[in-house]
Amino acid sequence: MTTKLMGEPVARVEDDRLVTGKGRYADDLMPGALEMAVLRSPHAHARIRSIDVDAVLDVPGVHAVYTYEDLEGPMAEPLPLLIPHPALTHGRTQYALAKDEVNYVGEAIAVVVADNRYLAEDAVSRIEVEYDFLPPVVGIDAARAAEHLVHEDVPGNVAAVMEQSFGDAEAAIASAPHRLSLDLTVERSACMPMEGRGTVARWDEDLNRMSVWTSTQTSTGVRAAVATKLGLDLGQVDVVTPDVGGGFGVKIVHPWPEELLVPMAAKALRRPVKFTEDRREHFISSAHERGQQQHIEVGFDDEGRVLGMSVKFWHDNGAYTPYGLIVPIITSTQLLGPYKLPNYKVVFESLYTNTVIVTPYRGAGRPQGVYAMERTMDAIAAELGMDRTVVRENNFIQPDDFPYAHGELTFQDGRPLIYDSGNYPEMMRKARDLVDWPSFEKFRDEARKEGRKVGIGIACYVEGTGVGPYEGGHVHIETSGKVKVSTGLTTQGQGHQTAFAQIVADELGVRFEDVEVVTGDTRRSPYSVGTFASRAAVMSGSAIALAARNARAKALRLAADALEADVDDLEIVDGIVRVKGAPDSQIALGTLAVLSNPLRYAFDEASRAATQFAVGDPSKPPVAEDDEPGLEGKDYYSPPRSTFASGIHAVIVETDPETAEIRILKYAVVHDCGTLINPRIVEGQVHGGVAQGVGGALYERMAYDETGQLQNASFMDFLMPYVTEVPESIEIDHLETPSPLNPLGIKGAGEAGVIPSSAVFAAAIEDAEGIPITAMPISPSELYALRLAHSSTTSHERTAS
Amino acid sequence: MKPAAFTYQRPTTLTQALAAYAAAPEAKVLAGGQSLIPLMSMRLTSVPELIDINGIEELSHIHVERGQGVRFGAIVRHAQLHAHAEAREVQPLLHAALSHVAHATIRNRGTTVGSIVHADASGEMPMIMSLLGGTLTVASVEGRREITAEDLFIGPLETSLQAGEIAVEAFVPALPARHGVAFDEIARRHGDYALCGVGAIVGLDADGAIEHVRAGYVSVSETPAVVDLTGCFPDGELTEQGLKDAAELALTHLEPEADIHASAEYRAQLARTLTTRVVAAAHADAGARANAEVTA
Known part of the structure; x- marks a missing residue:
């Protein structure tokens, strides 16, 4: 029997290639293509009075310059609002090139196509634009104050107000034995993939066909957008995703202006055209996330059980809303975490500011929701003088409560918010063990004697993963016995090749090395959605498993004929179908692939066996009426709703009493993503997520000044953590509560590592310092300021009393 | 880009x-x-x-003159100087400070003389030149001249080099007998520009009493700042009060400013903390060296 691969820490087959520089990214493709550079608005808010491109036209090497005036048909319409929602009453999207007005520093105004990027940038610097300045709205305070408007037809800068509730939160809070309120803020950060955006396009005039290679999380989405905007039939457009150097959410947004302008120029100029975003452009023209202000009211009993919770938050959506309300909807629903609340109300306002758009970044609104809930749990524990883990346990949904519905709430996929499975009490037991929670006070006492300050934090989360609508899988067994697998969603380095090959090897009974996986190629998989919301393993993993089962069923049927055996007596081991207990009676999958495709022509020795004078019952059609040629399986997986992964993080920090530097002493993660396909990959995802979480909690912010200029638009001043800033080791324990919603019991794992970071670090620093931490991220300079403010307040209070 | x-x-x-x-x-x-x-x-x-100038072989030298100092040419990389055992022996502060210059990959290519003439007060090497009293040799078609560190740094990112002059060599004096040094800095991330950095040199007399104390500062002034702190240790002893006084005295010579990474107050706090830590470390180093010298 072949060794089972599901659940094994198989080494990633991608890595040799990727870490030795053999990856092929968009910018590596088609050397010699013309290159595009973009003139971006230097102002956060202005009306464009005029654009003068005359000085560009005579620059040698320049092939074209485009402004809004040059856009035709659907290209001249605003970019799509990808996910409409009834509450999004004032949704706005930008134009591919600004029409009349710019609303953030970085908004595209004109593009130049030249022999190379150097010349294109030279030419861009010669374009002259006259602006009438408008007052910029920067930050949530300014958006709420609404003294100035981002869009003059959007009153109060409010894109949407949305409310969801169950029970009667206000009444429950009013009658609760204990009440608290909290005001919290989270600042902006961004995905910051190593590879920025990039698109290459070639128009084939002879075949009347557009080929686009783009660094995206959805090739089918880009395909539909390019076809629609350029007036082409879907069948004329191929979109292929080459290696992608990280996405983390920003590349699910589509079409970016450049993703349309590049193919548009390629068609007009009949030359391949390329756009490769540089780092400054990524900072000022891609997407950010996370910025929110939150106000929480909570009522609870003597055991810390929440009786009612009412949350209002203000979400900074930037200048436009191409991705709808997904991020704040996720915050408002995933805020509930692993807790059983009898009464809950959440209201959010999604607000415009003159800054870069806000769309999902790994975690996608969950870090903010978890921050709100977990800081509330900590506050309840502090108020009651209870252990923070006990307060949480007293609120947990219990294992026999599943499936558990949070009232009538609707999740981001438009489906009811129903948790499929989980075991939160067991997870808490594991977390407490992993971080040695009971011994911490002893450690704190010892540290205190040495003049050291240490603190511990813990935070729980539940993550809705694997959202629909669907993904597909195609498994094709070649006559060589090699197995070619295709799924339409794209890969940004997650290890799909490895994980999907593990699934196919197990389901089909073939060797892992014989399975090759292709992702994100619309020529192979025209029907697909994309890679986001920790959905690839759940969605494509399930679809591929179903497809492999179909291929297996066909192989067994063909083999049963060939071996004159009963299907039930057959097994497939290492690509050979054999009769159980009669190993001599066997046939290779490759041979079955030959036989599955009745031939008129023989091309080699193997295919002779399938030609018309060699096989077949002359009395029957070579392909039976209900059959198809070829040995392949295809299927789609479409879940009724999301599956909910969960986890707990704990961290121990030390803060320097003099310099307020924050050092991580221990980081522990308990994680439940259902059935594990590959624990090594899952742990890699957790490590990467924790690293990004450390960044978001302790280092990264978007430092906009009051005029809307991003002051830290480079890796020198935007402080992504280096390996030297992330914990040296991350202790991980797994729990596996399979999902009942899909054939393999999988839940998503991609985003989990980053979700509770702000909550858990705020808790640990608060614990070390004895000062409430209500704004994240926090820097040593800010912690120092808090210390000064706190000591002056407490000394003031002392004086007053 | x-x-x-x-x-x-x-x-x-x-x-x-x-x-x-x-x-x-x-x-x-x-x-x-x-x-x-x-x-x-x-x-x-x-x-x-x-x-x-990377192809000019004659600018690639490191000459160590015992008892005198270290001379290094304009294309000597930070990493080469950092790894030079003899240079480290003769002036240990060079090595200590170079450890904090950015990341290994930047030290492999960046030159120490280049960093000096870039004259960034948030760079380690301009401060080290000032603290140690180094000199820079510049050349032009007119000839050569030497500029003391004191005369070199005339403003933010501004030196007294004249048109047509190329910095060809820097010299830092050797650490005298019975002297010790230390360097430390605090940055947001490993290898980032320091929010504040301090280097110190402490000299002892034959009886082990403090003879002089000087400290140099990174990122808390417009040009490299060096403060003489000797007066804070009137009895020649390193006391807690003396260190406190030194930290406060230093601050009167510094102009910490706010930016997106740190407030002015926080930088001042770092200058205080690092002054006490680094002066104490330099004092300990001086004592250890003096002992070793006696033993030798």
Whole structure:
């Protein structure tokens, strides 16, 4: 029997290639293509009075310059609002090139196509634009104050107000034995993939066909957008995703202006055209996330059980809303975490500011929701003088409560918010063990004697993963016995090749090395959605498993004929179908692939066996009426709703009493993503997520000044953590509560590592310092300021009393 | 992020380079390029002509003169100087400070002389020149001259080099007997520009009493700041009060400013904390060295 691969820490087959520089990214493709550079608005808010491109036209090497005036048909319409929602009453999207007005520093105004990027940038610097300045709205305070408007037809800068509730939160809070309120803020950060955006396009005039290679999380989405905007039939457009150097959410947004302008120029100029975003452009023209202000009211009993919770938050959506309300909807629903609340109300306002758009970044609104809930749990524990883990346990949904519905709430996929499975009490037991929670006070006492300050934090989360609508899988067994697998969603380095090959090897009974996986190629998989919301393993993993089962069923049927055996007596081991207990009676999958495709022509020795004078019952059609040629399986997986992964993080920090530097002493993660396909990959995802979480909690912010200029638009001043800033080791324990919603019991794992970071670090620093931490991220300079403010307040209070 | 067009030449002798520079006063001299190239790529500066001195063999020397000091040419990389055992022995503060210059990859290419003439007060090496009283040798078609560190740094990112002058060599004096040094800095991330950095040199007399204390500061002044703290230790002893006084005295000479990474108050706090830590460490180092010298 072949060794089972599901659940094994198989080494990633991608890595040799990727870490030795053999990856092929968009910018590596088609050397010699013309290159595009973009003139971006230097102002956060202005009306464009005029654009003068005359000085560009005579620059040698320049092939074209485009402004809004040059856009035709659907290209001249605003970019799509990808996910409409009834509450999004004032949704706005930008134009591919600004029409009349710019609303953030970085908004595209004109593009130049030249022999190379150097010349294109030279030419861009010669374009002259006259602006009438408008007052910029920067930050949530300014958006709420609404003294100035981002869009003059959007009153109060409010894109949407949305409310969801169950029970009667206000009444429950009013009658609760204990009440608290909290005001919290989270600042902006961004995905910051190593590879920025990039698109290459070639128009084939002879075949009347557009080929686009783009660094995206959805090739089918880009395909539909390019076809629609350029007036082409879907069948004329191929979109292929080459290696992608990280996405983390920003590349699910589509079409970016450049993703349309590049193919548009390629068609007009009949030359391949390329756009490769540089780092400054990524900072000022891609997407950010996370910025929110939150106000929480909570009522609870003597055991810390929440009786009612009412949350209002203000979400900074930037200048436009191409991705709808997904991020704040996720915050408002995933805020509930692993807790059983009898009464809950959440209201959010999604607000415009003159800054870069806000769309999902790994975690996608969950870090903010978890921050709100977990800081509330900590506050309840502090108020009651209870252990923070006990307060949480007293609120947990219990294992026999599943499936558990949070009232009538609707999740981001438009489906009811129903948790499929989980075991939160067991997870808490594991977390407490992993971080040695009971011994911490002893450690704190010892540290205190040495003049050291240490603190511990813990935070729980539940993550809705694997959202629909669907993904597909195609498994094709070649006559060589090699197995070619295709799924339409794209890969940004997650290890799909490895994980999907593990699934196919197990389901089909073939060797892992014989399975090759292709992702994100619309020529192979025209029907697909994309890679986001920790959905690839759940969605494509399930679809591929179903497809492999179909291929297996066909192989067994063909083999049963060939071996004159009963299907039930057959097994497939290492690509050979054999009769159980009669190993001599066997046939290779490759041979079955030959036989599955009745031939008129023989091309080699193997295919002779399938030609018309060699096989077949002359009395029957070579392909039976209900059959198809070829040995392949295809299927789609479409879940009724999301599956909910969960986890707990704990961290121990030390803060320097003099310099307020924050050092991580221990980081522990308990994680439940259902059935594990590959624990090594899952742990890699957790490590990467924790690293990004450390960044978001302790280092990264978007430092906009009051005029809307991003002051830290480079890796020198935007402080992504280096390996030297992330914990040296991350202790991980797994729990596996399979999902009942899909054939393999999988839940998503991609985003989990980053979700509770702000909550858990705020808790640990608060614990070390004895000062409430209500704004994240926090820097040593800010912690120092808090210390000064706190000591002056407490000394003031002392004086007053 | 592509630079605008520029002309480029790579002379192989200093004479050629000086002639080229004399003929093109708008040109920039390229050594390690760790500051210049990003500025050009981001089009924050436009450079019509680059004179690349990396091919000039005669600028690649490290000469250690025992009892005198360390001389190093204009294309010596931070990493080479950092790894030079003899240089470290003769002036240990060089090694200590170079450990904090950015990341290994930047130290592999960036030059110490280049960093000195970039004259960034948030760079370690300009401060080290000032603290140690180093000198810079510059050359032009007119000849050579030496500039003391004191005369070199005349403003933020500004030196007293004249048109046509290329920095060819720097010299830092050896650590005298019964002296000790220390360096520390605090940055947001490993390898980032320091929010505040402090280097100190402490000299003891034959009886082990403090004879003089000086500290140099990174990132808390417009030009490299050096403060004489000797007066804070009137009895020649390192006391807690003395360290406290030293920290406060130092602050009166510094102008910490706020930026997006730290408030002015926080930088001042770091200057205080680092002054006490680094002066104490330099004092301990001086004691250890003095003992070792006696034993030897």
